[in-house]
Amino acid sequence: MAALSAAEQTVDTEHFSESMHSLSSDAEAFPADSAEQHDFVVDFIEKEVGSDLKSLKNVSNLLKKLTDENNVLEEQVLTVSSSVPPKVSAALSAAEEARCSLEELLKKERLISNMLHQHLQGAQPWMDNLGQILNQVDHIERHMEYLRCLQHIEELSAAVQQCLMTSSVWEAIRAVDSMAALDTGLSQSACSHLQDFLRETLHFWHKIIKDRLTIDFEKVLTQLHWPIISPPTQSLTPTASSPEISSQLELLVTQLLALQTSDDLLSQKDLASGKGGPSAQTVSLATPTSLAPPLCLPIQIMLLPLSKRFRYHFFGNRQTNTPNKPEWYLTQALMWMGNSTTFMEEKIQPILDRAGADISARVELCRGLLSLVQEKVASDASRLLYDDALFSHLVEEVLQFEKELRSNHSYPAALPGLLHLLLEDAVLQKWLTVERKMAVEKMDAMLSAEGAWSSQYKDISDMDELKAPDCAETFMTLLQVITERYRALPCPSAQLKFLGLQRELVDDFRIRLTQVMKEESRCPLGARYCAILNAVNYISTILSDWGDNVFFLQLQQAAVSLGDDVVLRDLGVLELGRLASLEGSLFEGLLALLDRLKGDMLGRLLEWTMREVIEKARPYGQDRWLSLPSQHDLSTMTLSSSACPMMLCVRDRLLHLHQSLSLSLFQLAWQGLADRLNKFLYQDVRRENPQKHCLCFYDLSPTSLNV
Structure with a gap:
């Protein structure tokens, strides 16, 4: 049996060797898969057999196991393979049916497309004729709308004329407001001639109404002694006709406020088209537009006499218009602001409040006067760029004006004054x-x-x-x-x-x-x-x-x-x-x-001081300390006579520094001097003569100079 086992083992070994040789041959025959297969087989043999030759007796069992697994896999493959043909056949049949259906649909689509194309060709003349008719209708509608708008403008113009003939100022103002609203609505229109006609009509009637109200308003202001050029000598006492004047004043201010919308619109149009005149353009450049809303129309009229006086004195050839006296026109503007404050608060502000206008009459007047000053300063600043003295004087006066404007006249910080004029690059x-x-x-x-x-x-x-x-x-x-x-x-x-x-x-x-x-x-x-x-x-x-x-x-x-x-x-x-x-x-x-x-x-100061101290300390450093009596033999501690010049020098220099330097500097000075003196006494003097160790205890203790 032993011999038989040995023979079987030999056979198994040879069979295993042949199998391995076969695997190696297969790996060489299929180089694409050889790397992975070879590694797998080697790992598998290593795991199942190992390096022990005695374990080769298990090869037969391993071979049988693998054979059984192979048979099971073959049966599964055969079973799946037998069920595949019916499914594939069914899928092919379904695909064929789908192809046939698709061809039918494509035929129908081509037929319908041809019919539709023929229909469109037949209907094209009708569509062309209908398009022409629609274009004509649209053209006629636009003409009708144009004519209706023109008729509406004519009606509004006639209404304004009729109202002015019957002195119905309120109705005329409402008609002008309707024109202004229509002008705003046509702002995006391409009908430039219609826009120009409307704007000219609006400007025509607006000017007539504004001029009429301005004349009446100026008459009432004259009766109220406006403008107030000098400081009022007495309060605004009511006159005999004061109730009538007050009612007229309120009526005119209210009507002017109602005309504000069209006035602002025309002002913006004129400014955009460059028709505002040189003064308006100068002010617009001098004042940030985002911070300068339009002036209230009644205030604009009230500013007319003041503006006329200001330009007469400070823009013409008068002696008051001199570049070296900017304080003249700046002070004049401030005086007018101050003199008019009472009138604006007592006469105009109550009317604005009753009219529901969120406006400060005093601030509006200041804004109007400030616009004149801004124009003047902007003009002077550009002319004085090459004269340092005059330019410096102008800047000083502008800064002083701004200070008084904000403090004495309570001008709002949100509104621009004159300082922005100084921020121009040049x-x-x-x-x-x-x-x-x-x-x-x-x-x-x-x-x-x-x-x-x-x-x-x-x-x-x-x-x-x-x-x-x-x-x-x-x-x-x-x-x-x-x-x-x-x-x-x-x-x-x-x-x-x-x-x-x-x-x-x-x-x-x-x-x-x-x-x-x-x-x-x-x-x-x-x-x-x-x-x-x-x-x-x-x-x-x-x-x-x-x-x-x-x-x-x-x-x-x-x-x-x-x-x-x-x-x-x-x-x-x-x-x-x-x-x-x-x-x-x-x-x-x-x-x-x-x-x-x-x-x-x-x-450097302390070094110089220490030089003097060291010079005075030379006799002290040359004393024979061993010949001096011991400190235990002395009833009281005394200072060596040779140290007196040194300490007197320290005292005198500290006194001098205390009198000459500030307190903080003197603190640093005497601390630095004390530190240097300590180092000198306890290091330099002792280093020169080792026998002077008793110096520290005879005259000065180390802590006496610490600070």
Whole structure:
């Protein structure tokens, strides 16, 4: 049996080897699938047989298992294959039926298409004839509509004429309003001749009604002593005919308000077509249209005598029209506003309120007068661009006018004043140039003045904490005045340009202080050197306060949001982030330069002081300390006589610094001096002679000079 088993095992082994050889041959015969099949077979043999030769006896069982699985798969394939032909046959039959149906449908579609084409060809003449008839009907309808519109215009025109003949002003105004509404409705029409005819008719009747109401209104105003040129000497007391005049005034104001719609429409049309006249165009360019609604019609009429006076005095060849006296016409406009306030509030405003008009009579009058001033300022500003003195004077007067207009006359901030005229590119650039030029001239003057380095508050201790020299205080006052001038500008980008100018001036002044400091560096303890140090500290303190000011914080946010190149140039992402989060300030760069200059000057001052102290300390360092009595033998601690000159020098210099420097600088100075003196005594003096260790305990303790 053992021999038989061995023989069987040999046979199985040989059979297995032949199978593997066969698999290898198959893999070579089918290279496309050989890689995957070969790997699969190798993995399978490795899993089932392994590397143990004794396990080859299981090959027969494995072969039988695989044979059975193969037979099962063949039966399944045969079963499926036997059921496939009937299904395929049924599918082919269905496809054939569908093809036949599709051919039938295509035949019907071609037949119907041919019939439809023949029908359309037969109906085409009818369609052409019908289209011509419809075009004729449409053409006739448009002509009829055109004629109806023309007839309506004629009817409205006749109605206005009839109403004016019978003095029915209200009916005439309603007819004119109907014309205005019709004109608005035809704004998108291509009938230009009809539009022109309607507009001319509207303008004709509107002018007649407006002129008639204007004449009556001016008569009533004359009876009420309008215009009020000078300050009223007495209140507006009612006259004998006051009730009648008041009723006439109210009637005329109400009728003029009713005529406002057509007046605004015609004004817009004239302005769009360039027929508004040069003055109207100048005002329209000087005033932002988005912020300037049309003036109330009654106020326009009330402004006529004032406008005539203003143009007579300040636009003609009169002596009052002089470029070096802009305050004349600016003051005149403010006086008229103030003088007319009572009349507008007592006489006109109640009528507007009863008519339901949401209008302030006083503000409307100010707007009308302001339009005249805007026209005059715009004209003068363009003519004075090449005269620095006159241009600077004009800017000063305009700023003062704007301030009084907003404060004394309560002119709304939402309405434009005169400042927007200064924002025009050429005017703004000229303003910046003049501001820079005048500031530089003033800096030269203040630095060369006789009392430039003395404080005007030196005799008042309570007001002289910073001990700022007169030149530094004058310079910061100059910057503050510049700030007040551009603070009210309505444009943040323009404000940022002035801020950039201020930063340039501060840096220029710092450079000038540095130059003067280098000239005075030979004597750091001199009065001028200390004054320069106080000036640097004063400017740094003021700029730090400005960094926390609400106005400059708002400018900081505006600079970040606008990405202003003038203010934010050379700043990295980190610095921009600090500005956006309000952690930094717009003056950080200048403060760093000023602090560096302050530190250098203070260090040079302390070094100079220590030289004197060290010179006075030489006898003290040469004492024979071993010959001195022990501190235990002394009843009281005393100062060595050789140390007295040194300590007197320290005292005198500290007193001098206290009198010359501001409190904050003196704090830094005496702390720095004490630190240097400590190092000198406990390091330098002891290092020169090791026997002087008792110095620390004989004259001074280490803590006596600590601060």
